[in-house]
Amino acid sequence: MNKKLIVIALTGIVFSVKAQTKLIQLYPNVDHNKSHPTLTVYTVDSMVQPTGTAIIILPQRISHKEYNIKIAEWLSKKGVAVFLLNYGLVDKEKLTITLAETDGFAAVSYIRRHSATYKLFPNQIGILGFEDGSLASISIALADTTSNRLDFVGIIDPNFTKTSLNAAKSDAPPFFIATAAGGSKAKQLQYLGLYNDLKNAGQSTEIHLYANENNLVFDTSAGSWNNCFVNWMKGQGLLKPISNEKTEARKAAEGWQNLKKYYDDLIYNDWSWLSKYRDANTQMPAPAYGEKRVVFLGNSITENWYNIDSIFFKKNDYIGRGIGGQVSAQMLVRFREDVINLHPLAVVIEAGTNDIAENRGPISIKNIFGNIVSIIELAKVNKIKPIICSVLPATDFPWHHGLNPAQKIIKLNSMLKHYAQENHIVYVDYWSAMVNDNDGLKAKWSQDGFVHPNLTGYKVMEPLVQAAINKAL
Numbered sequence: 309m310n311k312k313l314i315v316i317a318l319t320g321i322v323f324s325v326k327a328q329t330k331l332i333q334l335y336p337n338v339d340h341n342k343s344h345p346t347l348t349v350y351t352v353d354s355m356v357q358p359t360g361t362a363i364i365i366l367p368q369r370i371s372h373k374e375y376n377i378k379i380a381e382w383l384s385k386k387g388v389a390v391f392l393l394n395y396g397l398v399d400k401e402k403l404t405i406t407l408a409e410t411d412g413f414a415a416v417s418y419i420r421r422h423s424a425t426y427k428l429f430p431n432q433i434g435i436l437g438f439e440d441g442s443l444a445s446i447s448i449a450l451a452d453t454t455s456n457r458l459d460f461v462g463i464i465d466p467n468f469t470k471t472s473l474n475a476a477k478s479d480a481p482p483f484f485i486a487t488a489a490g491g492s493k494a495k496q497l498q499y500l501g502l503y504n505d506l507k508n509a510g511q512s513t514e515i516h517l518y519a520n521e522n523n524l525v526f527d528t529s530a531g532s533w534n535n536c537f538v539n540w541m542k543g544q545g546l547l548k549p550i551s552n553e554k555t556e557a558r559k560a561a562e563g564w565q566n567l568k569k570y571y572d573d574l575i576y577n578d579w580s581w582l583s584k585y586r587d588a589n590t591q592m593p594a595p596a597y598g599e600k601r602v603v604f605l606g607n608s609i610t611e612n613w614y615n616i617d618s619i620f621f622k623k624n625d626y627i628g629r630g631i632g633g634q635v636s637a638q639m640l641v642r643f644r645e646d647v648i649n650l651h652p653l654a655v656v657i658e659a660g661t662n663d664i665a666e667n668r669g670p671i672s673i674k675n676i677f678g679n680i681v682s683i684i685e686l687a688k689v690n691k692i693k694p695i696i697c698s699v700l701p702a703t704d705f706p707w708h709h710g711l712n713p714a715q716k717i718i719k720l721n722s723m724l725k726h727y728a729q730e731n732h733i734v735y736v737d738y739w740s741a742m743v744n745d746n747d748g749l750k751a752k753w754s755q756d757g758f759v760h761p762n763l764t765g766y767k768v769m770e771p772l773v774q775a776a777i778n779k780a781l
Contacts, residue, residue, distance in 0.1 A: 332391075334414045345411040347418065350380040350390040351426070354557035357549035359387035360429035361541070363462075364415045366393055366408065366441025379436075379526055379534065386538055387549055389426055391419060393441075408444035416448065416456040432546055434460035434481070436537075446502065449481050457481070460544060462537050465524045482512035484540045486533040488521040514540050580641035581631050592627075595651050600781055601627065603647050605639055605683070606658030608632030609700060609760060617766050624774070627652070635663045635671070636679035643686050654693040654780050656736075656773060657683055660720050661759060664713045665705045673716060677723045684733065693780040696728045697773070698739040702759045703748035714747035734780045736773050 332347040352358040363383060367376050380390040393415050395407065416433060423430040435458055437445030442463035449461045462484040483506050487499045499515065506513040516536055518524060526534050541547050554562070574581055595601045602624075604610050610630025614621050621628055629646040631638070636659040647655050662668075663676040680696070687694040698721045703714045721739050728735035742765065744750045751757055753765030761769065 332418065334411060334418060345414070346394045347415055348380075348392040348394065349426070350384045350392065352387050352389055353381075353385045354555060355561065356385060356387045356558070357551050357553070357555055358389070358427055359432070359547050360427065360550055361387070361432040361546045362389045362391060362419050362423075362426065362428045362434070364391045364393055364412065364419065364433075364435045366412055366435060366437040366444055367395075375526060382526075382534065383538075386541075386547060388541075388547070389428060391415060408441060409447050412441075412444045412448045413451075413456045416458060420456070427550075431459050434458055434462065434546070436462040436464070438464050449483070460484070460541070460546060462486075462540075464533060464537075465521065480506060480509060480511050482544055483514070484537050485513070485515040486518065486524060486536070487515070488518045488524055512544065580638040581634070582642050582645050584631055585629055585646055589645060589649060592650055595653075599625070600654075601625065601650065601652040602654045602656065602777055602781075603627045603629055603650055603652040604656045604658070605643070605647055606630040606656075606697075607634045607639075607662050609661065610656075610658050612755075612760055613766050613769075616763050617770070620766070620770055630658070633662055633667055635668045636660060636676055636683070637663075637668070640679050640683050640686075643683055647692065648686065648690045652692055654695055654777060655687050656695045656697060656777070657687075658697040658699075659683070660699040660717070660724075661702070664699070664716050664720070665708050665711065667708075673720050673723070676720060677727075680724065681727065684731075693734075695734045695736060695773070695776050695780050696724050697736045698724065700759065700761070701739050701743040701747055701749050703746055704758055706756060706758050718747065734776045736776045738769055738772060741768055741772060 330349040330351070332349060334345040334347060347364075365376055365380060376392050380392050383390050393411060395411055412435065416435070419426070419428065419433050420430050423433070435445040435448060437443070442465070445458075445461050445463050448456065449458045451457070458481045460482045464486045465488060483502075485499055485503055499517075503513055503515045516533060518533070523531075524533055526532070529535070538547065604613070604621075604626055607630060610628060611632050612630070614628035614630065620626070627650060631642075639657075639659055657680065659680050660676050663671050663679075664673075684694040684696065699717045701714065702717060703712075705711060705713065717739070721737075725735050725737070727733070742750055742753055742761075749757075749759065749761070749765075753761055753768060755762040755765075
């Protein structure tokens, strides 16, 4: 198993792209107005770059929690940090506009004080209000206070209960207003009155008058209030990413997807990975007179060996044909292209680790043994001396935990050793040389603590395999 195969093993993992949440007490340790308001923080989705913009959602009189969460998660995917206000009223306590305003001010104040913590711009904090929350949003936006002043406001289908509002000022923040034509005329007039006041004060204001209240439900259609609201925010410069670079999470996700596509292509179009060494095999000249060509067939233990100690292969004219992650069946399928056609005198066979790790699904020890015997028989028919290698010790696989492979490896090695003795085939016992007291690979000879040898480990293996090759030839 190598890094490439670890990728294969993990490509089934689904990347979580939902915003992370955190609960904040607005008035910790204080019984404020018989309520216990909180802010649920929805951080920016890790797949997108943050914009530095924050939105406080002031909910409906009777909070529609799931509805608000949908909006919060949707906005987080636009690069916006969302703070969902929960008034935290005790049983039978009714929400008042005054309480909504008070808690709304506290929320604005909290976010502005902690803007650096949440990586926000202190001048890009707004409110999105529904029903009574809309009225509170207007009051907060038009208030005289400067420390809690909003930078933009969205009001969706407000439930106007006041006949008069604070007069719009020239320093009022930009407003987005959405209402339904099917509502009461008095309500529509109040909307339009607010819109006209803001426009007359020279403020950036946009109003959307929908056919009926069903159009004010959150959905993903192009003309929905939420998409119009986001387009309006873009026009206000509130959705500009702080960087044009892809986030680390997106880079990782795309990388995994590309690798998954790559390996899926191998599985469906080149299962045994014949293309891996195709060019190298084509360019390989026929053995010279007197050349004792030896091919190493195996998995990542063989592939890593060549990469970590290529000098060992080059000085002995050994040919490495290891492919990380492969099981014995794949080696059997590619044996002709990667071994027979190269006309070696001997082949060193290292197989079984990934079978026991179930890289291609569960398989019995008997069938693993059978695949390796088939490889040996193919070698013998083609007058290639087979050299059987033991499977290296392992107590676990980092890419597939919990299989308890130690005893399975011992059993397979016993079968291979017995077969080698019965058929007068050279057997290389790496296992005995490298095992620790727990039937695993000695840590000092391992690069990952489980399966793969490091350079020192390969230095232990090299004289063993050389002695076997000399004996076989």
